Amino acid sequence: MTNGHHVVVLGAGYTGMFSAVRLAHRTRRIDVKITLVNPSSRFVERLRMHQIAAGQRLADHQIPDLLAGTGVTFVQGTATAIDPETRRITVDGSTSLGYDTLVYALGSSTDTGKVPGADDHAFTLNSPEIADRFAARLTEVAAAGGTVTVCGAGLTGIEAATEIAESRTGLRVTLISPDEPGGMMGAKARAHLYRALDRLGITLETHARVTKVLPEGVELADGRIVRSDACLWTAGVKVSPLAADAGIATDDRGLILVDATLRSMSHPEIHAIGDAAAVRLAWGQLHGSCQSGLPTAQYTADTIARLIRGKTVKPFRFGYYHQPVSLGRRDAVIQFTRTDFTPRRQCLTGRGAVMYKEMVNGSPLTTYRLSKRMNVTTIISKGGRATHRPAA
The missing domain is CATH 3.50.50.60 (FAD/NAD(P)-binding domain)
Known part of the structure; x- marks a missing residue:
């Protein structure tokens, strides 16, 4: 060159x-x-x-x-x-x-193209503008004591559901997923996650596959309709x-x-x-x-x-070395992992986990600023x- x-x-x-x-x-x-x-x-x-x-x-x-x-x-x-x-x-x-x-x-971005109605009737977290529109809709739904559904119980869905439930009192939150939330975690971390979901009053619909998103609900593979005044789609990604x-x-x-x-x-x-x-x-x-x-x-x-x-x-x-998950502003769980992302026995919960997760969230911007004048590593393992x- x-x-x-x-x-x-x-x-x-x-x-x-x-x-x-x-x-x-x-x-x-x-x-x-x-x-x-x-x-x-x-x-x-x-x-x-x-x-x-x-x-x-x-x-x-x-x-x-x-x-x-x-x-x-x-x-x-x-x-x-x-x-x-x-x-x-x-x-x-x-x-x-x-x-x-x-x-x-x-x-990548959230893929809303595989389930009918998701592109038309669901919100995503693909941009701040879309997230802002969803937040505005939540204000209306919460005022009416309505229900919001979060489709997908991966880390993004878990963080979104818990954040919404904690900050929007009077709003019913349902988390829908074909898999168990926290299935990639160890037993101790998963137990803490489920306690947080229960404490925040989040309804779980697990082993449930969404087949259609409707204007006022989501249709499941077993034919049931789960009412939804606002739907947040976090299942699947595309590039x-x-x-x-x-x-x-x-x-x-x-x-x-x-x-x-x-x-x-x-x-x-x-x-x-x-x-x-x-x-x-x-x-x-x-x-x-x-x-x-x-x-x-x-x-x-x-x-x-x-x-x-x-x-x-x-x-x-x-x-890989960890799997940090926020559970609202006042709780979190950090599952430490092996190289291949499988869970170790160690995990961190509570206030220590909140501080840890906040450090993780803020580290990229700090890294950029420091990298202007020195070589900062992000490779922990x-x-x-x-x-x-x-x-x-």
Whole structure:
């Protein structure tokens, strides 16, 4: 690679922002231009979206402010096409950006397309604007003593249901899922979760599959209708079709297939990170989360800096270490995990867990600010011996 290198980062979520800021610091003494492309100028704290949905006001962090002093150029717009052969990106259907290296960090969003009516009658946490509209609807529903349904009892659904139930007195909350809430936790952490759900008066509909979302309820596979004055959909995710449409090799979900250095299997000048990448390690495949996303961003920024300097790179290594879940503002549970995300015996609950979770939620912004002047690591665990072996 030569000097005058142009790196374009698509997406300014947790991973895209970190990769841009860290790469700027790592290449500050060489001729590298970095451009960050994102549809909105607001940095979205996805870890706190359930708080917005419950009606809480969060700080408005602007991307240009977070980039100040880094030398990174911010382009506000939506990437609408990629031409890997000419190495050009089309933004908003007209503007064209050339690149030498592309960091693909477009992330994922809630998928409302698989269940009839979900797209028309359910809210999501895909953006602060949608979450704000849901919060406004909750105010109306709570005033009438109505019911809200949260569909999906993964971590997002659990956090949303508990936040809503705690902050909206007089509102009935029903959590609907085909699986048991906290099924990925150990017995002690799961017991604490169920006590919190019971304390907050949340009704559980487990082993229940939603087949249709209606204007005033959700229909289950057994034919029952669960009344719902407002429905929040948190079940299932999808990724942008941009990579697949461009002919970049992807899996059946649209995630970019990457090698051991997180470079596209079909186009090695493209690096995929976070939810956009199908990252497989010896112990299994990463799932979308900030916990694994930030390490992929850190690794990729370091990898690109090394490649530009003509140096070799080592394979990406990572292991999970915790599963933090907020249960409203006054309770939380932290399940500590093995490398492959299976639960250990240890967990943290109560006030200590609340403080721990708040530290986790606030750590990305602190990391960005510190990364302007030093190399800050987000890789707590490299997975031990399991990640020394090549993926199967």
